[in-house]
Amino acid sequence: MDFLQHLLPDSSALALKHWDLDTQTHRFIVTVESTQVIAHCPLCQAPTGRVHSRYQRTLRDLPLVQFSLTLLLEVCKFFCLNDTCQRRIFTERIPSVVAPWARRTTRYTDHLIAIGLELAGSAAARLSHRVGYAYSRNTFLRLLSSLPLPEVITPRILGVDDFAFRKGHHYGTILVDLETHHPIALLPDRTAETLAAWLEEHPGIEILSRDRSKTYKRGMTQGAPDAIQVADRFHLLHNLEETLEKALKSHSKILKQIEQEQLQSEGATVSEVSTSQNSTPQTAQQQKTAQKRAERLENYEQVHSLRKQGYKVKDIAYHLGMGERTVYTYLSHETFPEWQPSSRKRRSILDPYKSYLIDQWNQGRQHLTD
Ligand SMILES: [Zn+2]
Known part of the structure; x- marks a missing residue:
């Protein structure tokens, strides 16, 4: 019994009364009672020891080896002794064990939330069936959506970009703290007004990074007029690419000419190799080319x-x-x-090394060990 007492969610708040192991159904049922003598009214916080009645709560707890664990928790209903309080009777609460109205112990819920946070709905449900909890995807999603959102600490550098709730249909805006690289908020649309409203609620951002969208520009100017707006890395590279393409296009004639000359000189070098290797059998590519020619003929x-x-x-x-x-x-x-x-x-990454390799080949160094 001592050993079991230590396994309870809060051994100081609960006392073990009875246990029953069902080897057929793999259920372990433990009956416990609250050790609290004095309870506090949830409305006025006044202490009371006057018991109205007792009742039993059935709670699912963390599994024990291959047994599912059920706690039958006996708690009291108390009278509130404060005459000015609106609540006359209240049920006893044991926050270290279970939330009011919950049917799972707090530690078991925390355990399921931890799995849900790592795996999300479907994978968590699959794992839960595997290890004997058998919860659905929706149970995990409900647990996750009931979690409070982490508090947003206004970042110094904020990245703003659009993202798809559903590609091609519904887009929103994602806000990322660019120093921690963590997304901190999702806005329901891509409008300047929504972005401006968020920025007004979170003053103090120094640098805002964005794409070239005029809408975001307007939202930023309106919501955080003192922040510096910069183009994000992706769009900077994109800009550079566009500018280079435009600049090089105007010299396309001369670039093509240079490429032709280079290819011709390489062609000459390559032929030097192939003529010196006349005795070698045809390559697979040469055979294929010959076969194709025969078919065409x-x-x-x-x-x-x-x-x-x-x-x-x-x-x-x-x-x-x-x-x-x-x-x-x-x-x-x-x-x-x-x-x-x-x-x-076609250009190849081998091109810069070709002349060296051909040179080595012609000198007879044709193996890695040479
Ligand atoms: Zn009260």
Whole structure:
């Protein structure tokens, strides 16, 4: 019994009376009574020891090994002895054990809230079924929504941006403390008025970071006229990108020319390598290219052959499973049109090292160990 007494939510406020272990249903039922002799009226705070009646509350508590734990808590109803108080009778409260009207002990509720905060609704519900609590997603969400919001400490630097409650449908505004990197508030819309109202309620912000939206600009100017407004990092980079693109576009001709020259000189170097490696077998890419060419050649010959037999372009295309456009292209060439390799080679992160690598290769250093 001593051991069990120590397991109670508050062993100084509760006394163990009886326990019952049901191995069939895996329930552990413990009957306890309050040890309080004097209670305080919740309305006038006057102390009283005059008992009106006793009653039993059934509370779910933290599970014990593989047993669910139920506390049958016997508490009193007291008379308030203060004649001026409106409350005549009140029920005894034991705040260290359970909240008024709650059906779970405070420590069990705290335990569930901790799980809900880490996992949110669905995952918390799945885990709770796994470990034998069997609570629904909605129970966890209800517990979380009943928590008071943390107090907002007005930040020195505030980031303002929009975010989607539901993408493409409903947008709001997110406010982030840019020194702690914690979101501190979600506003229900993206209007200047809502932002201005929040800023007026939280004076003292020194720097406001935002996108280029005129609405936020207006809200900030109205709600925090003394704060400095800056563009956030993302939008600064975005601005830079746009400006660079505009500036470089006006020199596109010369840039293309430089790129062509560079590619041509690289092409020459590469060919030096491939000619010195004539004895090596064809690469998979070369084989694929050769195969494709053979297929195209066959198609080309069939197109001309069918046309000579009097077939319409539409029928040839259908018969050979190709587009009519390709049929027209083949027919417009008297000889097989070889595909010109693209002059615009794709840039690669290897480019700056190519000449060094080719140089090493040509010197015979063709293995990592060389
Ligand atoms: Zn009272």
